[in-house]
Amino acid sequence: MKFITFAVGGTTRLGVLQGDAVVPVIGDIQAIIAGGPAALAEIEAQVAAGSAAAVPLADVDVLAPIERPLRNIFCVGKNYYDHAIEFHSSGFDASAGKDAQPEFPIIFTKASTTVAAPGSVIPGHLDPTASVDYEGELAVVIGKGGRGIAKAKAMEHVFGYTIVNDVTSRTLQNRHRQWFIGKNLDGFCPMGPTLVTADEVPDVGALQLVTAVNGEVRQNASVSQLIFDIPTIIETISATMTLEPGDIIATGTCAGVGIGFDPPRFLQAGDAVAVTIEPIGVLENSVG
Template identity: 65%
Template sequence: MHLVTFMHEGRPTVGIADEALSKVQPLPANVAPDMLTLISKYDDIKGSLAGAGAAISLAGVELLAPIPRPARNVFCVGKNYHEHAKEFAGSGYDSSAKEIVPEYPVIFTKPSSTVIGQGAAIPQHLDTTDSTDYEGELTVIIGRGGRGIKKADALKHVFGYTIINDVTARTLQHQHRQWFIGKGIDGFCPMGPAILTADAMPDPTKMHLKTFVNGELRQNASVADLVFDIPTLIETLSAGITLEPGDVIATGTPAGVGLGFTPPRFLKKGDVVAIEVSGIGRLENPVG
């Protein structure tokens, strides 16, 4: 099932979209007033969702991020593909550690104010260092919360999957050592276009990610190439942090980001970044 949030009759509305993301059935506000409520109630109401209202075309509506304002910061994972870890280590922008491939997951966060939706402009002008980069990432949405979740049980806690572009001001990332300022700029977290529910993707390692800039393929990797897989990430985060329904975990980006080129190929106004993950769809945003 593909779930989206879109503007309908003057308000953000949750709906069930077809696989092509061409049509959507709006859900009644008393069933799902927003995506976070739907996620928290999903086990109780999923049997009744098939009777949603008449489908309307998505072509004429504004598609928002599936979770327009996450309740907490977005959890993110750094250097989580082997080849990207190597390109980052050799770029001169990594001031975080000496090792190339980390021994343990590198976790940071982006504030919820970074989240924008499909088609919204990435505000590159807010990066005064002119070093804005893209990072296409498969992203996990937590369904059942909990603390101390074991790897063997981790996928039972996944509600679904979406796409995030972990946009980054590379110079700020390097200057401030920790990555929050370089990655926390308003609008630097495009999310969408939909959430693919976990029951439609029982094995996320079968998914494949591609990122295009102005139509040029830049990133191309299998989720199976993650250094730390999704169950490991959930176990690591939940060891001491209680995960909550609707929490968002961006799992890391593969090689092919702008800093990996010589010279770096950072984003400029007018560029268009498109990220595809098999089964989910295509997240596309212009650079403003």
């Protein structure tokens, strides 16, 4: 299923996307994630029964599929080979002097207040250094929680997938010698447009991540190019803390970000950024 959170007539609803229409359903996305197979079966029954009339997608305002995550979004840094080299060579890497490719996963977080809807305006004006950059990423949503999850069992804990744009102030990221400040400006994590359940993605490594700025393709890579794959990431995080239903893990970005160019190509007001991963859809936002 493709879950979609949307607003129509001033009311926020949950729905299932079918083609170009949204079938409204009764339920809370966090409760459905935590409810596991039984909760999904209930939603499937609602859709099959036709208990609510479908609404044209064009008639609704699409929101982030999880508007306010219960915890910070977990993120993985330097997790595509080419991007690790690109970032290391950019002059913005605060870990300069170390190897370009990390030996172990680099984990940081983005606050829930960074989450923004598809179609919303990325508030680039909040960055006092005017060094706003894009990072298209596949995000994993945890279903069954747990601690000490082994790689061999990790995918059993995945509820589904969405897209995030890990928008970043590069100068703040470098200035503070860590990544939290530069990545946590309000509205710096557009998410969506859908949350696709894991059964819709039989081979996550086959997914293709494409990011375009003003129609120009900047990023284009297969998820199979991750340095640390999804099972490794889940094992790493859960080794020291309990993952909970609804936790979101952004798996990292590929080469082609703004600082990979000489000179850097930072986002400007009026730019349009579109991140595409099918079957999740297209996450598109303008810059303000």
